[in-house]
Amino acid sequence: MGKDRQPDAGLLKMRNRQAGLSIVEIMIAMTLGLILLTAVGGFYVAQHRNQRELSNQFAQIENGRYAMDVLTKYLENAGYYGNYVYMDDFPNASATLPSACETDAQYMYSTSTGTNALAFAVQGATSATMSATFPCIPGANLYSDNDAFLVREVDPTPVASSTLVARNVYLQAVARLKDPVITTGNKVASFTLTNLDGSAGEIRRYPPRIFYIGRCLDASAGTCSTGSDIPTLRMLELGDTGAATDFTDSPMVEGIERMVIEYGLDLKGSNHSYVDASGVTHVVQYDGAPDSYSRSLTTTDQWARVVALRITLLARAGRITAGYSDTRSYTLASGVSYTPSGTAANYKRKLFRKTVYLINVGSRRR
Numbered sequence: 001m002g003k004d005r006q007p008d009a010g011l012l013k014m015r016n017r018q019a020g021l022s023i024v025e026i027m028i029a030m031t032l033g034l035i036l037l038t039a040v041g042g043f044y045v046a047q048h049r050n051q052r053e054l055s056n057q058f059a060q061i062e063n064g065r066y067a068m069d070v071l072t073k074y075l076e077n078a079g080y081y082g083n084y085v086y087m088d089d090f091p092n093a094s095a096t097l098p099s100a101c102e103t104d105a106q107y108m109y110s111t112s113t114g115t116n117a118l119a120f121a122v123q124g125a126t127s128a129t130m131s132a133t134f135p136c137i138p139g140a141n142l143y144s145d146n147d148a149f150l151v152r153e154v155d156p157t158p159v160a161s162s163t164l165v166a167r168n169v170y171l172q173a174v175a176r177l178k179d180p181v182i183t184t185g186n187k188v189a190s191f192t193l194t195n196l197d198g199s200a201g202e203i204r205r206y207p208p209r210i211f212y213i214g215r216c217l218d219a220s221a222g223t224c225s226t227g228s229d230i231p232t233l234r235m236l237e238l239g240d241t242g243a244a245t246d247f248t249d250s251p252m253v254e255g256i257e258r259m260v261i262e263y264g265l266d267l268k269g270s271n272h273s274y275v276d277a278s279g280v281t282h283v284v285q286y287d288g289a290p291d292s293y294s295r296s297l298t299t300t301d302q303w304a305r306v307v308a309l310r311i312t313l314l315a316r317a318g319r320i321t322a323g324y325s326d327t328r329s330y331t332l333a334s335g336v337s338y339t340p341s342g343t344a345a346n347y348k349r350k351l352f353r354k355t356v357y358l359i360n361v362g363s364r365r366r
Helices: 009-017 023-076 185-190 300-304 342-346 359-364
Strands: 122-125 148-151 169-172 181-184 203-205 209-214 232-240 245-254 256-265 273-275 281-283 292-294 306-316 330-333 336-338 349-357
Touching: 023 209, 023 232, 023 245, 023 256, 023 306, 023 349, 122 256, 181 185, 209 245, 209 256, 232 256, 256 330, 256 336, 256 349, 300 306, 306 330, 306 359, 330 349
Parallel strands: none
Antiparallel strands: 122 148, 148 209, 169 181, 169 203, 209 232, 232 245, 256 292, 256 306, 273 281, 306 349, 330 336
16 A cells, blocks of 8 residues: 555645634624624614603603692592581671681681681692691692692591591581581590481591692601602691691692692672662572682682682603703793793603582582
């Protein structure tokens, strides 16, 4: 046999050259990889930013809708007092408005000046009259340039006398008697009203509620907790605080920056009655529908005529939108406008409007 054939030297040299990548080829590959990675990373960041912004706007819209639903729920029940039907729809024009922050149950029907407090299903205030009308609202947490209003009503579900909470306020009424009983749960012996068949009159919790805009989601003694400095729809509710009958302040919906209320008045008629040519006095019949709207009511008679509320809310996003500046001027209601400035202009906003009819009040006027 012959000797093994030796490989060609040129072929060996070519194979050696193809055994790996040169430093130039590696650098080119790395550069292309970095470009691709940068593009993918940029796409991911952009998608994440867009998703976050969409979530921010969805939350803003949902908060505005939910806030309107909350207010609607309570207002549609305003003026409901169970079996109490002897409503003084038109208190004397010289009567004094009941205190919106009353905590003494003995004055929640007939006030210290003799006014029927139950005749006023709602009372409200603008920022100019806030401290005088609602001294129970914590001023340190009050968001300026907003309205607030009180709703009087009882809870729809009757409660057993054996389950009354000591410092909660309750109302008992029967259709056959004019005057209801309003007192706290620790005075259960006072609930003695009976129906014609001798059964006990229904007892319902009576928690007046005040709605206002606070500057914080969480606040203690008027100081915003860290990270909670966001305008919030809040509610003061009268009840048992554990030590007294007083208002408890609770956040309802965050991101509600402005609230303006216009009150619809049933104004048909003149002085509630008229005398015809024969000298006969006729009572004017009201239709229970609003004839005009006003933001600032000044008399007892006007508040007794409120049959609807026109609500305007301005909802603000929970987070700043990078690179965004809100240059719009928002027209709210009754000539009230708001133009964001400074850091506040970096948030997106949306207006919500709704008219809510006071069903229980309006139906009594028909």
